[in-house]
Amino acid sequence: MGAYLTRRFLLMALTLFGMSVLIFVMLRLVPGNVADILVDSAGIVDPDEKARIVHDLGLDRPILDQYLYWIGGLVRGDLGFAFISERPAIEEIAPRIPITAKLAGLALFFSVILGVPLGVISAVRQNTGLDYFLRVVSLSGLSLPSFWLGLLILMASVQWFGMIPIYTSEPRSFIDEILLLSIPAAAVGFRASSLIMRLTRSSMLEVLRQDYIRTARSKGASLTSVNYNHALRNALLPVVTIIGIEAAFLIGGLIVTETVFNIPGVARFLVEAILWRDYPIVQNLVMLIAFVVIMVNFLVDMTYMVLDPRIKYAD
């Protein structure tokens, strides 16, 4: 196990290095840089002023120099300065991480807490009215774009309650914050919960037809015990995989949700930074997201071992 973990961590480091090169190169392949945009915002086309900005930001240095400068800083924990705000990138990024983390966590929580039990119910009650209803709901969850759902929620709130659940000022307490984030989290988590529900259902249906389930039933185990202790545990392996993948995909859903609900999180900030070609922000944020995705994958792999004792990672 020790050697496996070592190998795994080395692979993680290699993946992160690959990501760093990829994001660095791809950003520079996109037409335009921050100087173009800064000049554009002033509505001017002055080559001298633009050249000075390019020089001040170090964008005229050789690409390799720029890469080494960034990656060297990153290793030392120095994320550099944001191009637009001219403040340390860490000061720009750090306050937004908890907001998005809470939103993503809440969305994932909603999707699991709804998706798994409803998937089980749907499988156990296969081809009943309840099953059909849940399948229609899950299909709509997969079909409705989260930005549309978000806007619908906002419009309904204004129309019926005369209020709007958007982030207008900093919440006063943790509870306030969770309440505020719960509606956007539900909007973004609806899609993931539908996916998890459908996968749990199909996985459960497959497991429920296995011999050992019949055996358990014939031995007189209660229905709840058979469904949850015997079937669900084995049906969860693909579900855990999809939860891991959804956790990574969630960032895409959060971009629109943070925009619609005006949440000052990392996802919206990343899009803005890409539009502004704010390289230090984009590079560091993408690296952070890559790190989170890699860690989630690692945790998913570790969860397999807990769920299925037959799985062992050999040295």
Add this chain to the structure above:
Amino acid sequence: MRTGLAILAGSLAAFVAAASPAFAQKQGGTLRVSHRDNPPSASPHEEATISTVMPFASVFNNLVVFDPKEKLNSPDKIVPDLAESWSWNADKTKLTFKLRQGVKWHDGKPFTAKDVKCTWDALAGRPAEAQKDLIRKNPRKVWYLNLKDVTVANDSEVTFELNRPQPSFLSFLAAGYSPVYACHVSGRDLRSKPIGTGPFKVAEFKRNELIKLVRNPDYWKKGQPYLDALDFRIVPNRSTRVLGFVAGEYDLTFDSDITFPLLKDVKDQAPNAICEARTTNVRTNLIVNREAPPFDNPKIRKALVLALDRKPFSDILSQGNDIAGAAMLPPPTGVWGMSTADLVKLPGYGSDIAKNRAEAQAIMKSLGYGPDNMLKVKVATRNIALYRDPAVILIDQLKQIYIEGELEPIDTTVWFTKVQRKDYQIGLNLTGAGVDDPDVMFYENFHSKSSRNYTGYHNDEVEKLIDKQSAETDVAKRKQIVAQIEGLLVEDAARPTILHLSANTCWQPEVKGLVLQGNSIYNNWRFEDVWLDK
């Protein structure tokens, strides 16, 4: 017409507000404003966008300002700000300001004439070594081509020396884009957390989230501002902004954020909201690459001008509220623009569109084009609805004169790079004027020394006339020269104007003392007279 009525109604409202007794003003409260996007920086001198001016103008003061109680900016309505008074010398080449004493920057340091000098030295492109980074981008450098020197007599007196008389110079100084900077502050700080002498101090500027300004307790206008704070919330999604306003989360919408199609929704859902329509002095115009085929041919440029039918643009895009005009904003809100009677005499402005187009078709046919041999061109524009929508209408109209346009939407980040490379045939652009003033319009957009003359337009006759009107002190004579220039620009197809845009700004009924100025959206955002009746 509708805009005219709306402005008249607005003026009446402003008059009533101004006539209200002063004791009605209440202290306290936070004005919550929705903001459409991230300002590129907090430094008004470096930007050319309302996104910066609206939130940050209240951090600063000018030497002079357009009277904040007036609905229209004009040279005869300029009042003192940091300057107590001003005077011209006999030959109108020296403008001397007596400065207010006892004014302090937000960090407690005294404001002096040296701050004025260093600000305008930087703007004229000759900053002292210590202030080299004070202004990193200088989009209005051309305003100060005629500024020879700024001299300081003592801490409270400063003189602007001009090469020749320029009556517009005082209007430049009154613009929202002309605050005095604190020269002991770095350019970086001015861009991120500026200090000024204004009624509000910057408490927080969090990108993508908020701009929080708090009352300056040491403001030199005693008793002002009335508000405790200004809270600009950055809400990039317009639907969310409008819903937020309707739900009462914001007291004021971003300037001109409510389009005419949206106005009905707002009024339906928030019937008590006050919405004011006004011209913005932002115009939709065409940029024509006159250095490359096919528009290097003046005949084709003329045909292009004759093809335009402005009414459908206005009807489709603003329910008939955008107005036709040449480069300068026309009356009643524009001080210098041509009247309708004069405008219709210009090529392409006459009401007989069929006749104009027949003339354009004849030109095109003489060059070998026709229904079976259309001239194929690309119509480039920013990939933003505000630009794209009129471009689509333009393409439709060009078909009438045998020009087959293909829309080329350009990512907004590379728009000016493309324009700079002259990598376009014809483009659709939006141009805002910081001040309703001929010098601002003509020097910025049509003078060969301007970096904002995107098309590289150069006409010696026009430049001579620009200089002539600029030095003319008689307003009536100057207006005649301005009209002459406008005519030449239209004939030359130099950035032909399609329409001058109008839009609405809304606020909750408890917001008092707000005056929107009808001939430039960039002015009067100090918020020092605004109060909340709560």
